[in-house]
Amino acid sequence: MTALGAEHDGERLDGLAAEVQRRFGRFVREWVNPGADARDRTGEPLPRALLAEAGRLGLPGFSLPPEIGGQGRDRFEWGIVLEEVSRISRDAGLSPVLDVSAGVAEVLVRTGRAELIERYAVPMAAGACVCPPAAYESREPFEYRTTVREVAGGWRLDGSKPFVGGAVFADAFLVYAREEESGDILSFVVERGDDGVCVDRLPTTGLRSMGFGSVAMDRVRLPGERLVTGGDAVSAFNEYLGNRRLMTACSVVGHMRALFEECVLGLDGRQRGGRSVLELPNVQRTVGEMFTAVHTSRAIVHRALATTYGRRDRFFDPASTVAKEFAAEQAIKVGLAVMNLQGGEGYMRRHPWERYMRDALGLIGGQGAQELLLIQLGQHAALELRQGQVRMEKAQRTIAELTDGWWAFTVFASALEGGLLDQLRTPATAGEAAGRLDAPEPLVGEMLEVLAATGLVRSQGGRFAISDGLEAIMAGGPPRAGCLLDGGPGAPGEVLTGTLARQLDGLDDRLHRPDAHLLVAGTGSAEIAAELRRWLPAARVVATDPGGEVDDAGRFDLAWLHPAAERPCLDAVLRSLRVGGWAVQPASSVPGTDLRASVSRLRSVRLTGRAPLPDELARAMEEAGFGSIRIVPDPLDGTRHLVAGRRTR
Numbered sequence: 005m006t007a008l009g010a011e012h013d014g015e016r017l018d019g020l021a022a023e024v025q026r027r028f029g030r031f032v033r034e035w036v037n038p039g040a041d042a043r044d045r046t047g048e049p050l051p052r053a054l055l056a057e058a059g060r061l062g063l064p065g066f067s068l069p070p071e072i073g074g075q076g077r078d079r080f081e082w083g084i085v086l087e088e089v090s091r092i093s094r095d096a097g098l099s100p101v102l103d104v105s106a107g108v109a110e111v112l113v114r115t116g117r118a119e120l121i122e123r124y125a126v127p128m129a130a131g132a133c134v135c136p137p138a139a140y141e142s143r144e145p146f147e148y149r150t151t152v153r154e155v156a157g158g159w160r161l162d163g164s165k166p167f168v169g170g171a172v173f174a175d176a177f178l179v180y181a182r183e184e185e186s187g188d189i190l191s192f193v194v195e196r197g198d199d200g201v202c203v204d205r206l207p208t209t210g211l212r213s214m215g216f217g218s219v220a221m222d223r224v225r226l227p228g229e230r231l232v233t234g235g236d237a238v239s240a241f242n243e244y245l246g247n248r249r250l251m252t253a254c255s256v257v258g259h260m261r262a263l264f265e266e267c268v269l270g271l272d273g274r275q276r277g278g279r280s281v282l283e284l285p286n287v288q289r290t291v292g293e294m295f296t297a298v299h300t301s302r303a304i305v306h307r308a309l310a311t312t313y314g315r316r317d318r319f320f321d322p323a324s325t326v327a328k329e330f331a332a333e334q335a336i337k338v339g340l341a342v343m344n345l346q347g348g349e350g351y352m353r354r355h356p357w358e359r360y361m362r363d364a365l366g367l368i369g370g371q372g373a374q375e376l377l378l379i380q381l382g383q384h385a386a387l388e389l390r391q392g393q394v395r396m397e398k399a400q401r402t403i404a405e406l407t408d409g410w411w412a413f414t415v416f417a418s419a420l421e422g423g424l425l426d427q428l429r430t431p432a433t434a435g436e437a438a439g440r441l442d443a444p445e446p447l448v449g450e451m452l453e454v455l456a457a458t459g460l461v462r463s464q465g466g467r468f469a470i471s472d473g474l475e476a477i478m479a480g481g482p483p484r485a486g487c488l489l490d491g492g493p494g495a496p497g498e499v500l501t502g503t504l505a506r507q508l509d510g511l512d513d514r515l516h517r518p519d520a521h522l523l524v525a526g527t528g529s530a531e532i533a534a535e536l537r538r539w540l541p542a543a544r545v546v547a548t549d550p551g552g553e554v555d556d557a558g559r560f561d562l563a564w565l566h567p568a569a570e571r572p573c574l575d576a577v578l579r580s581l582r583v584g585g586w587a588v589q590p591a592s593s594v595p596g597t598d599l600r601a602s603v604s605r606l607r608s609v610r611l612t613g614r615a616p617l618p619d620e621l622a623r624a625m626e627e628a629g630f631g632s633i634r635i636v637p638d639p640l641d642g643t644r645h646l647v648a649g650r651r652t653r
């Protein structure tokens with residue numbers, strides 16, 4: 005399987021572009037481009053012979069399943085093919101006609117019904133049948149006036165569809181209609197030759213070779229097998245629309261790339277003010293702006309294509325919607341910039357610029373009006389955030405409950421420390437996760453079941469992934485204050501000589517005296533001591549093991565304590581300090597009820613067997629006889645604390 009991230013695979017993109025050149029380049033140059041200007045002028049649609057030739061070369065069936073004569077290539081590849089075909093095609097109607105056909109053929113294949121597949125989908129894959137969707141009625145979505153009712157031997161359909169791409173040369177239409185009795189939306193194949201079907205041409209601003217037309221249907225009788233989707237035609241259509249949006253964006257990027265190149269080359273040689281216009285800074289700036297528009301659109305579209313390898317929402321696909329909305333805006337912006345740069349030439353028909361602009365305007369309303377797409381994206385984003393918050397709260401509650409259930413806590417803590425939770429940032433089966441961790445699969449499987457039962461891990465179709473709440477926390481990576489706790493290198497020396505030295509009276513001076521003595525007490529003390537020596541090479545640093553005796557009374561200027569240190573260790577450390585010396589103890593547990601705090605306490609218990617809060621450590625120091633107690637937020641992390649106390653007498 006190709007992983008997400010395919011959009012960064014330059015070699016693959018280059019390979020697909022080369023494949024398009026090799027397989028379809030000649031067809032586009034010899035069949036499509038020569039008549040493109042004339043078709044735009046006269047409104048003649050793409051000739052059927054041209055579509056048949058495309059079929060012979062495997063273009064319409066590129067992404068369709070082999071069972072119907074397609075090549076079974078995936079959606080990512082199809083998107084890149086459309087981009088590359090559009091880049092070399094001078095006819096912006098070609099890609100939409102090809103993709104509409106592929107999309108409707110998919111809808112038909114999904115029915116699994118031989119009568120629909122053989123009669124329509126198979127010839128569609130071969131470029132021998134055209135069957136666009138006829139849905140839109142210039143009303144609220146799905147509030148159709150086109151109605152259907154069951155009659156003896158089939159159905160009767162009445163209504164009209166005012167705006168259908170490819171209508172002029174279509175053999176059939178995938179018509180969406182409201183069932184009179186139930187109000188349900190159903191879809192049917194209506195053939196152009198069916199009695200009562202009438203197609204009229206629809207002149208449009210651009211995309212004229214797409215053969216737009218309106219389709220009127222008056223008492224059309226359809227046999228039962230023409231019903232395509234009985235119950236849930238709306239969601240089938242939404243899925244189709246999501247794909248169309250994405251593929252539209254792919255074609256837009258291809259045309260934009262071509263326009264950009266052609267415009268810049270077209271400016272080469274143009275002189276104004278005694279210089280080439282390409283040397284003028286304002287022209288260079290505009291070219292830079294166009295370049296940025298092309299690149300960002302391409303990146304967003306490729307990213308959206310890569311999401312087709314993952315799970316997609318059937319009803320609303322934000323990635324495709326963003327891609328279409330953004331690419332369309334940029335396409336219009338680039339078109340206007342070209343008109344601006346080309347001056348009078350920009351308005352002349354003999355250049356491609358004005359046609360590009362007319363074609364691009366179709367993007368404002370086509371595949372969902374731009375403004376509505378933004379509204380939908382806004383609604384979607386707000387909903388996602390709100391739902392994320394709810395999930396986060398649930399995860400917090402679950403963690404709070406976990407602290408009472410030792411078995412679940414142990415599993416969670418092991419998964420956290422063993423790296424299993426990190427692995428689940430990318431959904432994985434138990435086998436995959438076990439493989440990545442080099443751990444026994446049955447054990448990992450059992451842990452995953454427990455974690456899924458707590459809600460901390462989501463399980464879907466045999467794959468596991470961490471819940472959003474946990475993901476938000478783990479995405480930040482291990483907090484650096486973990487070093488303080490774990491005794492790892494990096495943090496104590498930096499914190500001590502930085503923030504702490506400034507905040508704890510006299511400490512800076514003490515640390516840099518020629519006879520400075522530092523004590524590191526508890527687990528991991530050797531590593532911390534080594535690290536402190538790097539920061540304070542002149543100081544004497546002594547490390548003691550946990551439980552080790554500290555009997556050097558009045559000798560140390562600073563004692564760095566393990567987070568779990570408690571009395572009688574604190575008493576001994578106090579005695580070991582010089583008067584005025586400081587003891588510092590990191591508190592790895594964060595106060596509060598949020599998820600970060602809960603996880604910090606779990607982590608702390610797991611590592612040290614205790615989870616004292618900063619206040620508790622401060623109290624313990626005070627009871628042991630330390631003075632000038634301070635709780636200093638850890639400057640490296642901000643959510644954890646260092647508790648410091650001084651020997652004052």
Ligand SMILES: Cc1cc2nc3c(=O)[nH]c(=O)nc-3n(C[C@H](O)[C@H](O)[C@H](O)COP(=O)(O)OP(=O)(O)OC[C@H]3O[C@@H](n4cnc5c(N)ncnc54)[C@H](O)[C@@H]3O)c2cc1C
Nearest residue numbers: 137138139140142167168169366369370371372373375376
């Ligand atoms: C080039 C092109 C090709 C097309 N091809 C086909 C085809 O082959 N088959 C087919 O069936 N249809 C086709 N269509 C029609 C297309 O599906 C619709 O034009 C598109 O879905 C937008 O719907 P609409 O025209 O009703 O615009 P609307 O959805 O009405 O949007 C127009 C404007 O109205 C406002 N608006 C509308 N609703 C709301 C709301 N709820 N809240 C706030 N503001 C709102 C917004 O400002 C919006 O920008 C095509 C259209 C174009 C432009």
